[in-house]
Amino acid sequence: MxxxxxxxxxxxxxxxxxxxxxxxxxxxxxxxxxxxxxxxxxxxxxxxxxxxxxxxxxxxxxxxxxxxxxxxxxxxxxxxxxxxxxxxxxxxxxxxxxxxxxxxxxxxxxxxxxxxxxxxxxxxxxxxxxxxxxxxxxxxxxxxxxxxxxxxxxxxxxxxxxxxxxxxxxxxxxxxxxxxxxxxxxxxxxxxxxxxxxxxxxxxxxxxxxxxxxxxxxxxxxxxxxxxxxxxxxxxxxxxxxxxxxxxxxxxxxxxxxxxxxxGSAGKEALDPWGFAFVRGTVLAERGTAGEALAQARAAAQDPVGQVWRVRAALRAGERAAAKEWLVRFVQQWPEGRWRALWEAEAWRALGNLAEALAVLRRALSAQPESLALRAAAVRTAIAAGEREWAWQQAREGVERYPKRDLAWRLLGEVAAARGDQAWQHRAQGERFALDERWQAALDQFEKARLARREDDIWVAEVQARANRMREAIRAEQRERGRSVR
Structure with a gap:
């Protein structure tokens, strides 16, 4: 075995x-x-x-x-x-x-x-x-x-x-x-x-x-x-x-x-060429030391892969002036969309321009609200820029769209922590544990969430209902384990 x-x-x-x-x-x-x-x-x-x-x-x-x-x-x-x-x-x-x-x-x-x-x-x-x-x-x-x-x-x-x-x-x-x-x-x-x-x-x-x-x-x-x-x-x-x-x-x-x-004999080399360029350029910028990555990026072709590679490698090596010059020159060659927004916004954020990074992400998220990666970048940039209420709205929409995605609940928990909302922080962590079927850990978090806002009857009822489901799952798991050892 x-x-x-x-x-x-x-x-x-x-x-x-x-x-x-x-x-x-x-x-x-x-x-x-x-x-x-x-x-x-x-x-x-x-x-x-x-x-x-x-x-x-x-x-x-x-x-x-x-x-x-x-x-x-x-x-x-x-x-x-x-x-x-x-x-x-x-x-x-x-x-x-x-x-x-x-x-x-x-x-x-x-x-x-x-x-x-x-x-x-x-x-x-x-x-x-x-x-x-x-x-x-x-x-x-x-x-x-x-x-x-x-x-x-x-x-x-x-x-x-x-x-x-x-x-x-x-x-x-x-x-x-x-x-x-x-x-x-x-x-x-x-x-x-x-x-x-x-x-x-x-x-x-x-x-x-x-x-x-x-x-x-x-x-x-x-x-x-x-x-x-x-x-x-x-x-x-x-x-x-x-x-x-x-x-x-x-x-x-x-x-x-x-x-x-x-x-047939037809077929395309790429169905999402900009996505592939984003991913491969990002990966290549992390290979080797920062100096090696930048030297290799400089020698590479200035195609979409090389463009992402150069900007990210320059940022990694601390060459901020070169990164900004390449970003401004290359980004206009990319079509509007999540891949352009993701690497452009991350570059602006690394360069210290949170306002520009958030503006880029707001526009992209408005056009492609289904992208959880865009939402994550936007929420985290908004937290860094002090836009916590907007981040909260986006994180809440994220869990409504994707209630079974760990990242959606993680984002909600991060915004809750930034807002000092311990009740939602514990509840979000409980939901993450539940997605992994870690029922006892989830139950512990829901109990902490309930206690953090015990004066809110509606909140207590919602959390209690989720906690009851966790208890049922624990009992089912125990029954399954009992059968497996017989």
Whole structure:
């Protein structure tokens, strides 16, 4: 079981394989765990990453772009009622990698973003990870562990995540417990899933409107970047087929008459070029030391990626005059929208012009109120500028629009803290705990919220009703744990 979950965390792009006309592997074993159980495990894993992984990159704008990309690709899975709402996040890890967690959580490494040269290339990786989730590969990995409970599953994944960040010894323990025969069986198991994810992912990529050749180009570049690893280990020790094999398989599939009949030969390198430029430029500005990032940015092309890269790298290096000069020159080349507003406003804020930053964000948020990343930037800038009542209104609207988004409640709590409103601060924190199904912690916060405004009968009634739901959830969780140990 432990070996399987170390392998599970390696459902990564660094060794994905492609194949032509492979069978569909989504079978009855996908029901080992229900969608609700997979979602619960995914939430627990995400909580572990947010709270304990030092590489977690907590940037709403980057997450919003990546999540939008994955959801756009997942939209090609028409008629599927068993799929989660996909959520993506970024790790400031400079290896070229990506991975899938249960419940539709997809992790991307900064090194992967830096290595891609077009949105189609990044989308090819995202589509592969979406396919892992859609095909229920994680559940199928547990086919021989049908007696395992949800709680065992969750604890093993969390232990593996802890080991990833250097806080545990799970890999060593797993290696000591494993046998060569079992390891070889697991390797073959992974190959089948990786080929299946390539098959489904390539279809999703083309169905979304991206050029499928982006997958071939990216993995060709990956082959060059990892050539030592490709030739330095015996094939049976690799958890995935050789990258050179996958490139040939992907290209054969794209060139096949069947594929062209279904999708044609057209496709775009980017469906959201400004969003991709914003994200890649932001990532590149954080790579290496501040001086290295600025030197590389100066040498880069002055395309949209290079424009964001230059401004952000200059700000990081403390070159305020250069940052302002580039900002004023480049920003006018961008169309109005959230991506222009987000990097322009952040630059003005870093340059000390809060009024200009807030003005930019107000205009953009008025045009695109559905963007939670814009709302977060606007609310936080408004707090810094002393516009607390306007920030409060925007934060309240955020939780009304997105009552199940952690960021929306976090913003509300930040504004409440700035206003000195302890009641709402505790209530917002309670809602965040509830989203993670940390019922007892949520209940404690709701009790503090009730006590902070005990003279307000309507408030007390609302908070009491939420607290009662938390108590019901705690009892249900206790019943489930009781069944799992019998």
């Amino acid at each position: 432990r070996r399987r979950f170390v392998g599970f965390l390696g459902l990564a792009v660094s060794g994905v394989a492609g194949a032509f006309q492979l069978p569909d592997l989504s079978g009855s074993s996908a029901t080992v765990f229900s969608a609700q159980e997979e979602a619960a495990v995914g939430r627990a894993a995400m909580r572990e990453i947010r709270e304990r992984d030092p590489s977690y990159w907590d940037d709403p704008a980057l997450a919003e772009y990546l999540t939008g990309l994955t959801q756009q690709l997942a939209a090609g899975l028409t008629g599927r009622l068993d799929l989660p709402v996909f959520t993506a996040f970024l790790l400031k890890d400079w290896t070229i990698n990506a991975f899938a967690l249960p419940g539709g959580y997809l992790g991307f490494h900064a090194g992967l973003i830096a290595a891609t040269e077009s949105e189609a290339e990044l989308a090819a990786v995202a589509a592969h990870e979406v396919a892992h989730v859609a095909q229920h590969h994680i559940a199928q990995m547990l086919e021989q562990q049908k007696g395992a409970s949800l709680w065992v599953l969750g604890s093993l994944i969390i232990a593996a995540l802890a080991a990833r960040s250097g806080t545990g010894q799970l890999p060593e323990a797993a290696a000591a417990a494993g046998s060569a025969a079992a390891a070889q069986q697991q390797l073959a198991f992974s190959r089948a899933f990786e080929r299946d994810a390539d098959r489904v992912g390539l279809d999703l990529l083309a169905r979304a409107g991206f050029a499928p050749e982006g997958a071939v180009r990216f993995f060709g570049r990956l082959l060059n970047a990892t050539r030592l690893g490709e030739t330095g280990f015996p094939p049976y020790l690799r958890t995935h087929p050789l990258t050179i094999e996958r490139i040939a398989d992907l290209d054969n599939r794209i060139q096949s008459g069947e594929f062209r009949a279904r999708f």
